[in-house]
Amino acid sequence: MTCCDTGRALKAADVIGSDYSEAVKLRMAVHTRMLNDDPLYRCSVCNVPVYVCCLRSEKKFFFKHRHEDGNCPAVTRGSLSQEEINARKYNGAKESNLHRQMKSWLAQCLTLDGRFNDIAEEPRWKGKFSGEWRRPDVRATYNGIPIAFEVQLSTTYLNVIAERRQFYLEQGGLLFWVFAAFEGENSRMLEDDVFYNNNQNAFVVNANTVEASQDAHEFRLECIWAESTKSGDTGAMHRKTVAFHELTLDPTTQRAFYFDFDGKRQALSQERTEERARLRQDFEDWFSGQGFYSENKFADWERFRGRFARQGVEMPRYLNQLERGLLVALYSAKHGRPIGVGYKKLVEVAHRVATGEKRHLTWFMHAAKAYKRLDDLEEQGSQKWHQKHEACRAEYRKDPKPFEPMRDQQGLVELLFPELLPLP
Numbered sequence: 461m462t463c464c465d466t467g468r469a470l471k472a473a474d475v476i477g478s479d480y481s482e483a484v485k486l487r488m489a490v491h492t493r494m495l496n497d498d499p500l501y502r503c504s505v506c507n508v509p510v511y512v513c514c515l516r517s518e519k520k521f522f523f524k525h526r527h528e529d530g531n532c533p534a535v536t537r538g539s540l541s542q543e544e545i546n547a548r549k550y551n552g553a554k555e556s557n558l559h560r561q562m563k564s565w566l567a568q569c570l571t572l573d574g575r576f577n578d579i580a581e582e583p584r585w586k587g588k589f590s591g592e593w594r595r596p597d598v599r600a601t602y603n604g605i606p607i608a609f610e611v612q613l614s615t616t617y618l619n620v621i622a623e624r625r626q627f628y629l630e631q632g633g634l635l636f637w638v639f640a641a642f643e644g645e646n647s648r649m650l651e652d653d654v655f656y657n658n659n660q661n662a663f664v665v666n667a668n669t670v671e672a673s674q675d676a677h678e679f680r681l682e683c684i685w686a687e688s689t690k691s692g693d694t695g696a697m698h699r700k701t702v703a704f705h706e707l708t709l710d711p712t713t714q715r716a717f718y719f720d721f722d723g724k725r726q727a728l729s730q731e732r733t734e735e736r737a738r739l740r741q742d743f744e745d746w747f748s749g750q751g752f753y754s755e756n757k758f759a760d761w762e763r764f765r766g767r768f769a770r771q772g773v774e775m776p777r778y779l780n781q782l783e784r785g786l787l788v789a790l791y792s793a794k795h796g797r798p799i800g801v802g803y804k805k806l807v808e809v810a811h812r813v814a815t816g817e818k819r820h821l822t823w824f825m826h827a828a829k830a831y832k833r834l835d836d837l838e839e840q841g842s843q844k845w846h847q848k849h850e851a852c853r854a855e856y857r858k859d860p861k862p863f864e865p866m867r868d869q870q871g872l873v874e875l876l877f878p879e880l881l882p883l884p
Contacts, residue, residue, distance in 0.1 A: 461523060462504045475501070476512070476521045481694060483521045484656035487512040491622040494526065519652075559597075562611040562640060565665055566598045569673040569680070575705060576600045576679065587631060594627055596635075605709060606633040613640055618653050625714045634711045639664050642684050660686040660694070661717035672701050679704040683718040688725035690732055691772065732771075739767050740876055747787060748799050773871045783869050789813050789820045790877055793827035796836060806833060807840035814852050818862045821852060823873065826884050 463470055476483050490511050493500040499509035503525060510523040563581050570576045578601040586593045596608035608628055628635045637654045642662045655662045664682040672680040683702045689695045702718050709716050743764060751760055761779045768775045776782055791799035792809040803809055813824045828834050837845055856863050874881060
């Protein structure tokens with residue numbers, strides 16, 4: 461497919477990625493752009509806009525054409541249009557008793573809280589500058605912010621959610637979804653579409669929260685949220701009955717949340733980045749100086765092992781098991797002079813790698829290029845280094861196996877030398 465903003469051809473798998481929460485947010489972004497007739501992606505074959513779908517049983521994401529006319533070999537849609545599916549699903553369906561109960565509970569709890577006014581069930585919300593309108597389950601104004609409360613009990617298509625978000629954004633209001641129950645780990649795709657696009661917060665109103673609201677004379681509801689871990693993953697789910705006035709409301713992003721997942725994740729990411737930078741510098745100073753040969757080297761090594769482990773890199777138990785030759789090659793390329801060996805010139809390190817450590821040659825030459833040391837090698841090595849390098853290139857063409865980098869060291873190299881990413 462093609463990115464409409466850049467014109468670049470992209471693989472669907474690369475765009476979707478492996479982060480589930482980001483993929484769910486991508487769904488919303490793509491649908492929102494399509495609503496505004498400004499698609500984010502198009503099929504590279506037929507140029508029709510595409511959007512992100514999810515296979516419910518596996519929570520596997522893929523792209524679909526917005527419409528198909530039979531001219532594209534990449535058929536992604538079924539024979540029924542979404543309008544036809546909606547009609548079949550909702551035709552003749554009446555509002556459930558639970559839905560009516562939820563609306564009544566919402567209005568009742570909002571009335572108890574003096575922070576709300578203009579409370580109404582199913583009012584007609586007209587657009588300020590257009591003929592569009594919506595009929596939210598309950599409408600109220602909170603500290604000057606008009607809020608549309610929508611009860612969600614069954615499946616709603618993502619385009620419907622995106623349309624409503626866009627409408628209330630344009631009207632300066634806030635769309636606030638309320639569930640009768642939220643399973644979290646066993647959630648439906650609809651719940652995920654709301655949850656991940658709402659800073660990983662969801663809200664439930666039930667008999668228990670109504671009783672809590674009555675006791676406190678303020679609107680209370682159950683919040684379900686996720687916390688970010690230091691590794692960047694999503695941690696355990698949490699539940700707590702909270703007061704509405706404890707929430708952060710952000711109409712500009714159509715989000716209302718108790719726990720700031722994105723803010724916490726960003727703070728943890730920054731903290732982890734700073735920790736990695738300190739470790740990177742400390743280890744480089746130790747390796748480049750006399751630490752490797754000091755009396756305290758084994759105690760130093762134990763401390764470094766713990767720090768690397770906290771960054772997800774497992775170091776060998778014993779110092780003599782460290783792949784020292786690789787680090788000598790890369791640090792030497794970085795500094796433009798031999799590091800960790802008694803040589804005088806960088807080209808001597810290059811000859812050592814090309815002669816006896818061929819498995820390091822690919823990354824060493826990659827580093828020499830990244831650190832702009834290629835000219836230094838040519839000047840220092842004259843014709844001899846040029847011939848040696850060409851001989852290695854010829855060997856590689858015949859049999860690349862001896863030159864295969866040590867992939868078990870890749871995590872360490874990526875941590876210590878981020879400027880070399882991506883590694884060849």
